[in-house]
Amino acid sequence: MTVAPLRLRLDTAALTANWRALDALSGSAACGAAIKANGYGLGAVEVAERLARAGCRDFFVATWGEAERLAGLGFDVAVLHGVRDEDMAAAMRGIARPVLNTAAQITRWRDAGGGRCDVMVDTGMNRLGVAVAEVCDGLLDGLAIDTLMSHLACADEDDAMNARQAAAFRALAGRTAARRLSLANSAGIALGADYAFDLTRPGLALYGGVPRDDMAGAVRQVVTPEAQILQRRTLRAGDSIGYNALFTASVPTEVAILNIGYADGYWRGFSNTGCARVGAAALPVIGRVSMDLTAISVAAAPELGEGDWVALDYALPAAAAAAGMSQYEVLTGLGARFERDWT
Numbered sequence: 001m002t003v004a005p006l007r008l009r010l011d012t013a014a015l016t017a018n019w020r021a022l023d024a025l026s027g028s029a030a031c032g033a034a035i036k037a038n039g040y041g042l043g044a045v046e047v048a049e050r051l052a053r054a055g056c057r058d059f060f061v062a063t064w065g066e067a068e069r070l071a072g073l074g075f076d077v078a079v080l081h082g083v084r085d086e087d088m089a090a091a092m093r094g095i096a097r098p099v100l101n102t103a104a105q106i107t108r109w110r111d112a113g114g115g116r117c118d119v120m121v122d123t124g125m126n127r128l129g130v131a132v133a134e135v136c137d138g139l140l141d142g143l144a145i146d147t148l149m150s151h152l153a154c155a156d157e158d159d160a161m162n163a164r165q166a167a168a169f170r171a172l173a174g175r176t177a178a179r180r181l182s183l184a185n186s187a188g189i190a191l192g193a194d195y196a197f198d199l200t201r202p203g204l205a206l207y208g209g210v211p212r213d214d215m216a217g218a219v220r221q222v223v224t225p226e227a228q229i230l231q232r233r234t235l236r237a238g239d240s241i242g243y244n245a246l247f248t249a250s251v252p253t254e255v256a257i258l259n260i261g262y263a264d265g266y267w268r269g270f271s272n273t274g275c276a277r278v279g280a281a282a283l284p285v286i287g288r289v290s291m292d293l294t295a296i297s298v299a300a301a302p303e304l305g306e307g308d309w310v311a312l313d314y315a316l317p318a319a320a321a322a323a324g325m326s327q328y329e330v331l332t333g334l335g336a337r338f339e340r341d342w343t
Ligand SMILES: *Cc1c(COP(=O)(O)O)cnc(C)c1O
Pocket: 034, 036, 080, 151, 184, 185, 186, 187, 201, 202, 203, 204, 205
């Protein structure tokens, strides 16, 4: 077996501390975990195992393929995209609950004699979910609903839509047989007790994302990419480096070439702006990030050689700003070539 030249350091203590912080902010509501998109790129099984040990009981994925990878491990999983005909075999095996989103999905589930389910109600985002009016007209009557949920469109901003959505959702309390109500994602948890209902569904903040500035103190960084040095060289004054010669040395510069690039999710936006570290030494990215390679100045740590490892700055708010992307995109873009090492 070969050892990958790049790895993600994944911090179990930070992940579980983030969940505990979000659980505390959720007040009397239970706190679940969105682990869709392979646990936002970290590894859904590994994330679920760690959060379950911390006390998390409710997990959310997008598709039945994702649910199948968690099947048999004892997690309580809900599938946010509901059930298509193609999903019914998996759904009827009981590996997870569907979150039913449309009248057709509800009919499909009823006709098959499906049991406990969740239902998504649209309170204004106009993405997934049945309409509030359909619920009031009795669309859900007789369904064995575990969790009735809705989703906030603007929780990461102070927008009047948040209160409108919460009020529309609250009006449905007692209108269905649902055991629980659930509205808040990570950002929604920061909006306070009016948004917590019975169960919260954070994703981003579990993994070190900060959806609102007021959550910054509660969230720890979980993911740190590390890469191995493939080659060392010295630039002479006037030498340039990398595609399109975006960096030219003004003085002789010690350089290391790293085994990481934009195909790994180390985006082109880190060109001339990213930074690697070894101990206290800051090693700035110089030139353009390539598909598989990135150059750094090792002026601050010239003893580094081929085969040595460096860590890359990857606090999500700053990394997203540098990449010109959302924190969600930066996380879920972390590639398949990383070895994922949990500590
Ligand atoms: C992805 C998702 C979440 C988690 O959202 P974050 O912003 O990552 O906390 C919660 N609920 C639903 C329906 C989602 O699709």
